[in-house]
Amino acid sequence: MWIVKVIIALATFYTAVIVAAYFLQTHLIFPAGLVGQGGAPPGSRTVQLATEDGENVVLVRVAPAAGEIAERPVLLGFGGNAWSANTMATVLHQIFPDHEIAALHYRGYGPSSGRPSSKALFADAALAYDHLAGKSQNGVVAVGFSIGASVAVDLAAKRELEGLVLVTPFDSLKELAAAHYPWLPVRPLLRHHMESAETLGKLALPVAIITAENDDVVPAKRSKPLREAAADLRSDIVIGGTGHNDIYYIGEFAEALRKSVAAVSGD
Structure with missing residues (x-):
């Protein structure tokens, strides 16, 4: 009889874990409350964009450095799931002072209202692109870090981009989650x-x-399936000795990002 009780207790606990994972998944995937805002680059400005469902998302825009204005595409950045748009804009502006930079505060992050979701991020990315495309004559290159790479890819399917730069991207959120939590029925949840x-x-x-x-x-x-899926892979760089979060602090990263943007934009 005690074995039956143990089995029931374990089954009850496992069910509770599944239920908790289902309801907490948005917070786990998009930890908006844990994102520090930091400061945007000097000279930057913010633009509020109204979404179709009544929210407001904020786009950070940074002009090229004085004397560096040229016929270069706007770099539209999408950060990782724990990144602020201010941080994304700062990183891109430091590496590409001769480009106009834009970065999106995801839905529910910092000054943007609403609640994050994959659908919301995809829709807001298109909204940001439409704002920029109407003001840029040199096109837009989307630069996505981690989960932001997925946002950039979806944008490329909906809008005309000059190119895509994907940093530590994954092929499928479903498959990635299943790899990290093999003991949970992640795919249907x-x-x-x-x-x-x-x-x-x-x-x-x-x-x-x-x-x-x-x-x-x-x-x-x-990440391998993305290489295989890309019909026009112009550059493929693996930075040695780095992990998912410390790659940005290695000296080679800035040069790799410059080479990548040049490869997709023809510079």
């Missing part, structure tokens, strides 16, 4: 869908990929 490899396989624009050699958040198995 996941409400947020990001199928980047499948989407990228339908596109023909120039793509550059940067990955970390020792990435334990997005293992090589989950």
Whole structure:
């Protein structure tokens, strides 16, 4: 009889874990409350964009450095799930002072209202692009870090980009989550869908990929399908000795990002 009680107790506990994972998944995937805002680059400005469902998302824009204005595409940045748009804009502006930079505060992050979701981020990315495209004569290159790479890929399927630069990207949020939580029925539970490899396989624009050699958040198995899906892979750089989160602090990262943007934009 005690064995039956133990089995029931374990089954009850496992069910509770599944229920908790289902309802907490948005917070786990999009930890908006944990994101520090930091300061935007000097001279930056913010633009509020109204969404169709009544929210406001904020786009950070940074002009090229004085004397550096040229015929270069706008770099539209999408950060990782714990990144502020201010941080994303600062990183891109430091590496590309001769480009106009834009970065989006995701829905529910910092000054943007609403609640994040994959659908909301995808829709807001298109909104940001439409704002920029109407003011830029040199096109837009989307630069996505981690989960932001999935946002960039989806944008490329909906709008005309000059190219895509994907840093530590994953092929499928569903498959990535299943790899991290093999003891949970992740696939049927996941409400947020990001199928980047499948989407990228339908596109023909120039793509550059940067990955970390020792990435334990997005293992090589989950980034490899993106390389295989890209019809026009212009650059593929693996930065040795780095992980998912420390890749940005290695000196080689800035040069890799410059080479990647040049490869997809023809500079």
